[in-house]
Amino acid sequence: MDATHRIGDISAPGRVAGPDEGISAAELALAARNHGLPLEALRYDTTPPGLHYVLVHYDIPATDADTWRLTLGGRVRRPLSLDLKALRERPAVTHRVTMECAGNGRARLAPRPISQPWLVEAVGTADWTGVPLATLLAEAGIADDAVEAVFTGADHGVERGTEQDYRRSLPLALAADPARGVLVAYAMNGAPLPPQHGHPLRLVVPGWYGMAHVKWLHDITVTDTPYTGFQQAVAYRYRQGPDEPGDPVDVIAPRALMIPPGFPDFMTRTRVVRPGPVPLAGRAWSGHAPVVRVELSSDDERTWTDAEVAADPERPWAWAAWRATWTATPGPYRLTVRATDAAGHTQPLSAPWNRGGFGNNLVQRVEVLCVD
Amino acid sequence: MDATHRIGDISAPGRVAGPDEGISAAELALAARNHGLPLEALRYDTTPPGLHYVLVHYDIPATDADTWRLTLGGRVRRPLSLDLKALRERPAVTHRVTMECAGNGRARLAPRPISQPWLVEAVGTADWTGVPLATLLAEAGIADDAVEAVFTGADHGVERGTEQDYRRSLPLALAADPARGVLVAYAMNGAPLPPQHGHPLRLVVPGWYGMAHVKWLHDITVTDTPYTGFQQAVAYRYRQGPDEPGDPVDVIAPRALMIPPGFPDFMTRTRVVRPGPVPLAGRAWSGHAPVVRVELSSDDERTWTDAEVAADPERPWAWAAWRATWTATPGPYRLTVRATDAAGHTQPLSAPWNRGGFGNNLVQRVEVLCVD
Numbered sequence: 001m002d003a004t005h006r007i008g009d010i011s012a013p014g015r016v017a018g019p020d021e022g023i024s025a026a027e028l029a030l031a032a033r034n035h036g037l038p039l040e041a042l043r044y045d046t047t048p049p050g051l052h053y054v055l056v057h058y059d060i061p062a063t064d065a066d067t068w069r070l071t072l073g074g075r076v077r078r079p080l081s082l083d084l085k086a087l088r089e090r091p092a093v094t095h096r097v098t099m100e101c102a103g104n105g106r107a108r109l110a111p112r113p114i115s116q117p118w119l120v121e122a123v124g125t126a127d128w129t130g131v132p133l134a135t136l137l138a139e140a141g142i143a144d145d146a147v148e149a150v151f152t153g154a155d156h157g158v159e160r161g162t163e164q165d166y167r168r169s170l171p172l173a174l175a176a177d178p179a180r181g182v183l184v185a186y187a188m189n190g191a192p193l194p195p196q197h198g199h200p201l202r203l204v205v206p207g208w209y210g211m212a213h214v215k216w217l218h219d220i221t222v223t224d225t226p227y228t229g230f231q232q233a234v235a236y237r238y239r240q241g242p243d244e245p246g247d248p249v250d251v252i253a254p255r256a257l258m259i260p261p262g263f264p265d266f267m268t269r270t271r272v273v274r275p276g277p278v279p280l281a282g283r284a285w286s287g288h289a290p291v292v293r294v295e296l297s298s299d300d301e302r303t304w305t306d307a308e309v310a311a312d313p314e315r316p317w318a319w320a321a322w323r324a325t326w327t328a329t330p331g332p333y334r335l336t337v338r339a340t341d342a343a344g345h346t347q348p349l350s351a352p353w354n355r356g357g358f359g360n361n362l363v364q365r366v367e368v369l370c371v372d
Numbered sequence: 373m374d375a376t377h378r379i380g381d382i383s384a385p386g387r388v389a390g391p392d393e394g395i396s397a398a399e400l401a402l403a404a405r406n407h408g409l410p411l412e413a414l415r416y417d418t419t420p421p422g423l424h425y426v427l428v429h430y431d432i433p434a435t436d437a438d439t440w441r442l443t444l445g446g447r448v449r450r451p452l453s454l455d456l457k458a459l460r461e462r463p464a465v466t467h468r469v470t471m472e473c474a475g476n477g478r479a480r481l482a483p484r485p486i487s488q489p490w491l492v493e494a495v496g497t498a499d500w501t502g503v504p505l506a507t508l509l510a511e512a513g514i515a516d517d518a519v520e521a522v523f524t525g526a527d528h529g530v531e532r533g534t535e536q537d538y539r540r541s542l543p544l545a546l547a548a549d550p551a552r553g554v555l556v557a558y559a560m561n562g563a564p565l566p567p568q569h570g571h572p573l574r575l576v577v578p579g580w581y582g583m584a585h586v587k588w589l590h591d592i593t594v595t596d597t598p599y600t601g602f603q604q605a606v607a608y609r610y611r612q613g614p615d616e617p618g619d620p621v622d623v624i625a626p627r628a629l630m631i632p633p634g635f636p637d638f639m640t641r642t643r644v645v646r647p648g649p650v651p652l653a654g655r656a657w658s659g660h661a662p663v664v665r666v667e668l669s670s671d672d673e674r675t676w677t678d679a680e681v682a683a684d685p686e687r688p689w690a691w692a693a694w695r696a697t698w699t700a701t702p703g704p705y706r707l708t709v710r711a712t713d714a715a716g717h718t719q720p721l722s723a724p725w726n727r728g729g730f731g732n733n734l735v736q737r738v739e740v741l742c743v744d
């Protein structure tokens with residue numbers, strides 16, 4: 001054997017697909033492991049495990065809730081080491097949070113960044129129960145010079161040549177503010193976290209893309225400098241070219257999704273409806289501000305009509321339900337839905353491209369055939 | 373609009389990919405909806421929802437356990453109509469059953485049949501609880517001329533031009549034999565069925581590929597002729613050419629899968645291990661007979677060593693655990709694992725091709741790099 005075998009041999013830099021390059025075997029292997037929300041599951045207010053999207057960077061680690069400990073150290077006055085029992089003894093809160101992968105929409109970009117090839121379905125909403133991160137940080141006592149908290153998960157792997165535990169940071173202005181709702185969560189929809197959602201502990205960061213919600217969380221380190229590790233400074237940046245520092249990926253851009261109406265063709269997923277009134281419904285969300293408008297088009301985006309939006313002011317971090325009625329006559333249609341939030345962000349009609357394929361909140365388009 | 377718009381316009385015949393045709397957008401859309409078992413989840417004796425493979429032909433239907441009824445009619449003496457309460461009042465049994473999609477391995481075929489593009493991961497094992505089908509058939513009283521039972525699920529869609537409810541049959545010699553373990557199941561791993569696994573009722577057919585385990589089951593009709601509907605006579609046939617009647621797809625061929633050792637590269641899923649003893653473990657199963665042998669190769673299938681196989685004779689329909697130790701030295705490897713069952717079936721080293729991409733139980737090959 002040759003001593004020149006190195007991890008870099010099997011872990012290439014990021015790249016973008018060639019103009020006619022179909023989905024590769026490596027992308028397919030990720031698509032077979034990870035999964036999106038089947039769009040009809042938008043019907044559930046909270047998404048059951050198995051329907052909620054999952055993206056695992058490396059492997060789902062083997063974890064044991066009985067021996068698990070969360071350590072909280074670094075620039076704090078009283079470092080903590082807590083087991084699950086100790087966390088459960090603290091006052092618990094439950095937040096309904098819509099979570100979305102930052103790479104949602106990536107496979108609809110041209111050229112296509114090579115990574116997990118999401119179309120539109122990398123989303124889900126759950127009731128997450130746990131201890132407010134602000135409570136734990138206050139208990140530990142943040143040092144005056146501290147600026148960030150760094151979160152380490154137990155999943156371990158290689159990415160673009162870098163061997164790592166999955167690790168991300170948050171600014172303390174967010175992490176330590178009780179109003180921002182950041183949680184150390186041990187339950188999803190009232191049950192212990194499933195393995196693929198971070199059992200036994202994960203971070204939940206309302207309004208931020210999924211990369212921030214560190215799963216299999218075992219350490220929080222408060223630092224006096226901003227974290228510059230792989231998942232913060234190399235991955236998850238909005239960049240046009242490979243050598244730019246880029247801007248950080250953080251808050252979820254607005255998106256509306258429709259429960260595809262009627263019934264599908266198995267292979268093309270094109271929908272079939274009968275003539276007459278067709279109820280349309282779905283969900284819409286934004287990490288910036290509540291969704292205030294959902295519009296529908298059935299004429300290739302020439303005209304739009306408003307759907308009825310039912311946001312729940314008690315659940316600011318959860319998707320809002322929307323509904324409308326479309327009167328179908330025989331023929332082929334493309335239904336389009338777009339959301340606008342109270343901060344003035346509207347979904348684009350052409351995809352916002354960047355090299356990582358992040359934040360592509362292009363409108364959803366659903367092909368429908370109305371037949372007698 | 374044009375009155376010639378018909379369902380056939382959006383629902384094409386089955387086809388096989390061209391020689392250089394990458395995974396299509398339609399295949400990717402299926403891969404994003406459906407999902408396999410992340411291979412590290414082979415560590416669990418029973419697979420939690422969300423890790424167990426799921427294949428939904430059409431949409432997951434909206435179902436209500438409170439109003440659900442199962443009807444059992446046709447060539448019986450006393451037709452039944454049972455709600456969930458009535459089913460739960462009958463003596464329940466629990467079987468641990470390994471379920472696998474008949475299309476598992478399809479995307480490793482060349483040329484590739486165009487459908488759900490599974491690699492190797494379309495499998496899972498669960499404890500399924502319900503009422504033996506034989507009990508219900510005996511209660512209804514099978515007519516003397518009856519030959520089959522036909523099972524109808526609530527999922528509705530189009531497939532290759534045919535609008536349909538999902539429907540499959542079983543011969544009564546299997547369906548009515550208590551020893552064969554066929555169940556009308558209402559619980560998975562001790563909890564009500566999740567939506568994607570057939571809530572509130574599904575059929576479980578131990579030893580058969582997944583297409584037989586009809587989900588969202590609402591009707592059983594006993595017939596005096598063999599069923600020739602789409603999912604029985606058109607789909608799920610072993611065929612070399614499009615015009616052959618083909619042979620039915622039924623019993624699961626043997627397969628062993630390995631928990632990929634070490635840790636992965638995010639994008640290629642290639643594994644990294646350190647030099648020294650590397651524990652290898654996984655599961656193996658066959659619908660024909662117990663797995664009696666699992667062999668491993670680390671030298672491109674030139675030599676093989678036996679793994680230790682721990683089949684549980686009390687659970688004849690569940691996968692068997694296997695384990696071995698591999699001593700790694702620096703360099704690149706391809707680890708191969710293959711299973712043999714007591715009926716003499718061994719996994720092939722080259723893929724058995726058929727036009728639907730069914731039953732491809734080609735050995736699993738895992739790329740591993742050992743680095744210092």
